[in-house]
Amino acid sequence: MKINFEDILKQAKHYEEDITNFLRDMIRIPSESCDEEKVVLRIKEEMEKVGFDKITIDPMGNILGYIGHGKHLIAMDAHIDTVGIGEIKNWEFDPYIGKVVGDEIYGRGGSDQEGGMASMVYAGKIIKDLNLLDDYTLLITGTVQEEDCDGLCWQYIINELNIKPEFVVITEPTSLNIYRGHRGRMEIKVSTSGISCHGSAPERGDNAIYKMAPILLDLQELHPKLKNDPFLGKGSLTVSEIFYSSPSRCAVADGCSISIDRRLTDGETFESAIAEIENLDSVKKAGAIVEMYDYKRPSYTGLVYPTKSYFPTWVLDEKHDVCVSTVNAYEGLFNKKPLVDKWTFSTNAVSIMGRYNIPCIGFGPGHEEEAHAPNEKTFKSELVKACAMYATIPLTYLNQLNEEE
Numbered sequence: 001m002k003i004n005f006e007d008i009l010k011q012a013k014h015y016e017e018d019i020t021n022f023l024r025d026m027i028r029i030p031s032e033s034c035d036e037e038k039v040v041l042r043i044k045e046e047m048e049k050v051g052f053d054k055i056t057i058d059p060m061g062n063i064l065g066y067i068g069h070g071k072h073l074i075a076m077d078a079h080i081d082t083v084g085i086g087e088i089k090n091w092e093f094d095p096y097i098g099k100v101v102g103d104e105i106y107g108r109g110g111s112d113q114e115g116g117m118a119s120m121v122y123a124g125k126i127i128k129d130l131n132l133l134d135d136y137t138l139l140i141t142g143t144v145q146e147e148d149c150d151g152l153c154w155q156y157i158i159n160e161l162n163i164k165p166e167f168v169v170i171t172e173p174t175s176l177n178i179y180r181g182h183r184g185r186m187e188i189k190v191s192t193s194g195i196s197c198h199g200s201a202p203e204r205g206d207n208a209i210y211k212m213a214p215i216l217l218d219l220q221e222l223h224p225k226l227k228n229d230p231f232l233g234k235g236s237l238t239v240s241e242i243f244y245s246s247p248s249r250c251a252v253a254d255g256c257s258i259s260i261d262r263r264l265t266d267g268e269t270f271e272s273a274i275a276e277i278e279n280l281d282s283v284k285k286a287g288a289i290v291e292m293y294d295y296k297r298p299s300y301t302g303l304v305y306p307t308k309s310y311f312p313t314w315v316l317d318e319k320h321d322v323c324v325s326t327v328n329a330y331e332g333l334f335n336k337k338p339l340v341d342k343w344t345f346s347t348n349a350v351s352i353m354g355r356y357n358i359p360c361i362g363f364g365p366g367h368e369e370e371a372h373a374p375n376e377k378t379f380k381s382e383l384v385k386a387c388a389m390y391a392t393i394p395l396t397y398l399n400q401l402n403e404e405e
């Protein structure tokens with residue numbers, strides 16, 4: 001199909017006010033992980049208003065809106081939970097009013113990432129207005145619990161709803177660059193155990209905290225030796241928490257455990273990361289147990305969907321149809337070459353592509369450095385451009401497939 005990029009851009013600009021107002025409404029509804037119901041209902045209202053063909057809320061609480069009835073299923077995803085606001089004194093304004101100053105919209109969730117949701121819904125509207133439908137079905141998802149357990153929502157959508165898109169556009173903030181990967185991560189626990197006794201005669205016991213000491217030093221030394229990847233960067237490791245068990249302050253501790261935040265680069269897996277730690281001399285000598293944390297917090301609907309706290313690395317090849325066609329959409333709309341890069345943080349693609357190998361590509365309004373920070377903001381001009389991209393991507397993808405036939 002021949003694409004009229006000018007018309008799409010004009011139509012996106014036409015909806016600037018609607019996109020802004022919709023986003024401000026979402027910002028006004030606090031929606032921390034596991035408490036997203038109200039914002040989901042607000043999104044449903046907007047999807048109905050702009051004329052989505054089908055809207056469902058699944059048992060986990062994710063909202064799924066469909067445009068079109070074609071053969072190729074293309075999905076675009078925004079998580080619609082946010083983190084908390086942290087220390088309120090660091091905010092210069094109320095994080096939940098959606099203050100607007102010129103091009104800027106302020107508030108929790110602006111960049112991370114209710115802005116992506118606002119742009120996607122109006123992309124659906126533009127597809128209808130300009131009749132950009134073709135042999136595809138566009139699935140727009142507003143997903144829950146990402147800030148708490150990235151990708152869990154999509155484990156549910158893929159495994160339980162049996163929905164397998166050809167690819168997924170992740171609309172987390174990219175400053176309007178195209179991102180094709182990021183490092184993975186895992187949450188690891190290492191525990192030592194001992195035998196308690198009265199603190200006045202420590203030689204009678206076996207101190208679990210002392211056993212942890214050489215492990216901590218070995219972990220510190222392990223970090224600089226981890227694998228490097230020219231695109232994604234280096235794997236990393238840090239000890240983030242330490243716990244103990246002891247019958248009293250006047251006793252030898254009988255338990256000690258630590259949490260490790262491990263970032264995985266290309267080629268590193270949970271097996272390799274666990275084995276590296278298990279093979280440390282100090283870990284072997286202490287007989288320490290190395291394991292992954294589990295996540296099993298109920299969603300706002302009460303659904304519990306347990307998973308390991310493992311969020312695999314993913315990278316999409318630059319020459320993949322999905323990457324090429326997203327670049328084509330960008331060049332068609334904006335008449336310049338995009339920056340094709342990667343995220344520093346983690347997204348729902350850890351499960352979609354990391355676990356299930358469904359191609360993912362990132363393009364979103366807002367800036368990564370605004371995420372989780374006080375005075376979070378996003379930009380109307382970026383919301384409009386992202387909206388135009390989302391309306392265009394399905395067509396450039398189909399054109400790319402047709403070219404190859």
Ligand SMILES: [Zn+2]
Binds near residue numbers: 079
């Ligand atoms: Zn996010």
